[in-house]
Amino acid sequence: MKTFKIGGVHPEENKISAGVAIKNLALPKTAVIPLSQSLGAPSVPIVNKGDKVLTGQLIAQGTSFISSNIHAPVSGTVSKIDDMMDASGYRRKAIIIDVEGDDWVDTIDRSQEIKQEITLSKEEIIACIKNAGIVGLGGATFPTHVKLMVPEGKKAEYLIINAVECEPYLTSDHRIMLEKGEEVMIGIKLLMKALAVEKAFVGIENNKPDAIAHLSQLAEKYSGIKVAALKVKYPQGGEKQLIKALINREVPSGKLPIEVGCVVQNVGTAYAVYEAVQKNKPLIERVVTVTGKAIANPSNFIVRIGTPVSALLEAAGGIPDETGKVINGGPMMGKAVNSTEIPVVKGMSGLVLMPEKEAKRMKVSNCIRCAKCVSACPMGLAPYLIAQTSEIGQEEMAESLRVLDCIECGSCSFTCPSGRPLLENIRMAKNKVGQIIRSRAK
Amino acid sequence: MNIVIIYAVITLSVIGLLSAVILFFIAQKFKVIEDPRIDEVAGLLPGANCGGCGFAGCRNMAENIVKKESTEGYFCPPGGNDTMKAIAAVFGKVAEDKAPMIAVVRCNGTCTNAVNKNEYDGLKSCYFMHNLYSGTNGCPYGCLGCGDCVTACQFDAMYMDDQTGLPVVVQDKCIACGACVKACPRGIIELRNKGKKDRRIFVSCINKEKGAVAKKNCEVACIGCGKCVKECKFEAITMENNLAYINFEKCTLCRKCVESCPTGAIREVNFPERKKKDADTPQEQPANN
Numbered sequence: 001m002k003t004f005k006i007g008g009v010h011p012e013e014n015k016i017s018a019g020v021a022i023k024n025l026a027l028p029k030t031a032v033i034p035l036s037q038s039l040g041a042p043s044v045p046i047v048n049k050g051d052k053v054l055t056g057q058l059i060a061q062g063t064s065f066i067s068s069n070i071h072a073p074v075s076g077t078v079s080k081i082d083d084m085m086d087a088s089g090y091r092r093k094a095i096i097i098d099v100e101g102d103d104w105v106d107t108i109d110r111s112q113e114i115k116q117e118i119t120l121s122k123e124e125i126i127a128c129i130k131n132a133g134i135v136g137l138g139g140a141t142f143p144t145h146v147k148l149m150v151p152e153g154k155k156a157e158y159l160i161i162n163a164v165e166c167e168p169y170l171t172s173d174h175r176i177m178l179e180k181g182e183e184v185m186i187g188i189k190l191l192m193k194a195l196a197v198e199k200a201f202v203g204i205e206n207n208k209p210d211a212i213a214h215l216s217q218l219a220e221k222y223s224g225i226k227v228a229a230l231k232v233k234y235p236q237g238g239e240k241q242l243i244k245a246l247i248n249r250e251v252p253s254g255k256l257p258i259e260v261g262c263v264v265q266n267v268g269t270a271y272a273v274y275e276a277v278q279k280n281k282p283l284i285e286r287v288v289t290v291t292g293k294a295i296a297n298p299s300n301f302i303v304r305i306g307t308p309v310s311a312l313l314e315a316a317g318g319i320p321d322e323t324g325k326v327i328n329g330g331p332m333m334g335k336a337v338n339s340t341e342i343p344v345v346k347g348m349s350g351l352v353l354m355p356e357k358e359a360k361r362m363k364v365s366n367c368i369r370c371a372k373c374v375s376a377c378p379m380g381l382a383p384y385l386i387a388q389t390s391e392i393g394q395e396e397m398a399e400s401l402r403v404l405d406c407i408e409c410g411s412c413s414f415t416c417p418s419g420r421p422l423l424e425n426i427r428m429a430k431n432k433v434g435q436i437i438r439s440r441a442k
Numbered sequence: 443m444n445i446v447i448i449y450a451v452i453t454l455s456v457i458g459l460l461s462a463v464i465l466f467f468i469a470q471k472f473k474v475i476e477d478p479r480i481d482e483v484a485g486l487l488p489g490a491n492c493g494g495c496g497f498a499g500c501r502n503m504a505e506n507i508v509k510k511e512s513t514e515g516y517f518c519p520p521g522g523n524d525t526m527k528a529i530a531a532v533f534g535k536v537a538e539d540k541a542p543m544i545a546v547v548r549c550n551g552t553c554t555n556a557v558n559k560n561e562y563d564g565l566k567s568c569y570f571m572h573n574l575y576s577g578t579n580g581c582p583y584g585c586l587g588c589g590d591c592v593t594a595c596q597f598d599a600m601y602m603d604d605q606t607g608l609p610v611v612v613q614d615k616c617i618a619c620g621a622c623v624k625a626c627p628r629g630i631i632e633l634r635n636k637g638k639k640d641r642r643i644f645v646s647c648i649n650k651e652k653g654a655v656a657k658k659n660c661e662v663a664c665i666g667c668g669k670c671v672k673e674c675k676f677e678a679i680t681m682e683n684n685l686a687y688i689n690f691e692k693c694t695l696c697r698k699c700v701e702s703c704p705t706g707a708i709r710e711v712n713f714p715e716r717k718k719k720d721a722d723t724p725q726e727q728p729a730n731n
Contacts, residue, residue, distance in 0.1 A: 083651070083655075089577070089582075090576045090582050091655070336560075339560075361563050421565045424570060427574060428565070428567065428569060431569075431574075
């Protein structure tokens with residue numbers, strides 16, 4: 001069975017909520033919609049305080065090349081545009097809507113009927129995706145339409161659908177594949193048309209045999225789509241690792257997947273693309289996994305963007321007593337949140353409640369030069385060395401050690417027997433090296 | 443045997459002599475004439491290489507001063523006015539006196555004033571915390587308490603107060619080189635006038651949020667009410683983005699603003715105790731700041 005060659009770790013899977021069907025979560029009383037929900041520049045609001053908005057109405061526009069549109073996830077009145085705390089812990093500009101009923105924009109097709117035929121052209125599909133404000137739903141939130149516009153001189157050969165979901169605990173993509181398989185397939189077809197490629201691979205780790213079977217069966221009906229089972233290994237969901245695993249091509253250092261003729265999209269994004277193009281429905285809700293070892297009802301919810309995280313936790317049975325951390329995202333790459341009042345955003349794939357015992361860090365001791373981090377690094381870096389250069393403030397040295405190639409998967413910290421904060425030091429070095437490079441460009 | 447040694451000595455001597463002649467002419471050709479005053483000025487500088495002047499070390503500053511033949515616009519914080527006068531004398535000029543400065547920590551978010559709302563057990567670095575995490579007490583402007591400034595200080599003039607969780611500047615040791623100012627990722631530390639009799643008044647907060655939000659996270663936050671601006675007769679206080687700032691060049695140390703501040707965000711340092719019995723002086727003050 002295929003997998004990527006260098007590095008990788010095997011964290012405990014703990015996919016507790018894999019068997020739980022996706023449920024709709026009730027509408028919140030107020031929705032807080034942060035204006036920076038994608039990589040790139042924050043969106044610019046086009047509504048004012050006191051305006052009535054309908055569900056699905058455009059409320060903020062992406063103005064620069066890398067930015068995305070934001071639509072009202074609920075209907076009601078815009079009560080204010082103010083700084084609100086988001087997942088970063090900082091207060092940033094957000095639109096706050098007081099929810100009144102649930103009136104949708106009437107151009108949105110809300111029927112459950114599956115619309116098969118693709119009528120739009122390549123350009124129309126991309127325009128549709130751009131208007132719907134779709135971003136990469138795997139967590140990186142890179143605007144999807146930008147990824148679909150292949151730069152001149154490059155040619156896309158393959159569309160790669162990332163259905164790996166290698167993060168422990170998270171099951172939102174798994175459930176989408178099982179419950180919305182048909183829609184996902186049409187979404188992939190749409191993406192293939194937008195990219196003008198003939199072949200698409202869907203990479204799924206073999207800890208999801210039901211999803212592999214279901215999609216393989218569906219794929220028979222759609223030409224050009226191939227479902228590939230992959231050996232379980234973290235971080236297979238990293239796009240460079242996935243490309244290596246599926247078609248055995250290596251993305252050069254500092255380059256994008258298009259360099260080797262690939263475009264990688266998340267399976268959740270494919271579903272959102274289907275809804276946007278075939279049903280005219282903008283990205284106003286997403287599937288979020290709420291899970292944890294102690295939580296009463298681990299579940300997968302369809303949630304409107306802007307719903308407070310606390311509402312999700314409550315619906316899953318509340319925060320258990322011994323919880324030490326609420327993690328936004330998976331336990332490997334996710335970040336503990338400061339407050340449960342932060343809203344759900346486009347990039348939030350799951351909430352993991354870690355019991356206090358597991359949330360605590362190991363006591364840090366000295367590096368014993370065991371090189372476990374080196375063999376775990378999927379990018380072939382030397383994490384202990386980069387972390388050291390970062391500790392002593394030698395950013396130039398970190399740069400020459402290719403710190404910018406780090407995908408921040410956390411395999412090094414996970415595997416370190418001395419509990420050293422490797423990833424944190426590397427992140428810091430990355431941050432500083434990024435600043436140095438930007439100042440050089442000036 | 444002897445002959446071998448003699449040949450070797452002769453050969454080596456000839457090579458040595460030839461090389462010396464070649465090197466002599468090369469040295470003549472590529473001679474670098476360095477102004478002797480650079481050495482002189484560099485000798486006058488303290489040699490701390492702290493970077494407080496803005497140059498890469500003392501010699502670099504000396505080179506720049508000699509190039510300009512004037513000390514105007516240059517200042518060596520550890521050397522102070524005396525050093526600058528001595529250097530100016532090399533060029534037959536007189537250096538202007540500069541008021542002594544000191545680093546001031548403009549945050550009073552102690553453990554009691556700004557209560558921690560969550561725990562942090564990650565990397566102990568303010569830079570890291572600021573960029574990838576917002577801090578434990580909810581204030582996005584306040585001190586993170588990991589002591590990047592203390593690490594940056596080469597003069598042993600700062601330490602972390604265990605009780606308050608804030609850095610403290612040791613007045614006698616601080617030479618205002620500005621290393622801590624650069625090290626603080628949140629820009630809390632400012633170089634201010636040392637003041638008459640070391641007395642200083644400053645707004646000990648840099649929170650630009652709206653009053654209610656700022657006050658929610660910290661008891662002694664500046665809420666931008668503007669009382670101090672009205673109170674000040676010398677137009678020393680300006681209000682921008684919900685935050686008061688006292689211009690130390692205009693401030694006459696009358697202390698009216700300190701009395702008017704409803705949250706106690708304005709702090710006075712090294713003043714004698716007030717004669718009037720004012721029951722509520724909310725802030726406890728470390729002796730050195």
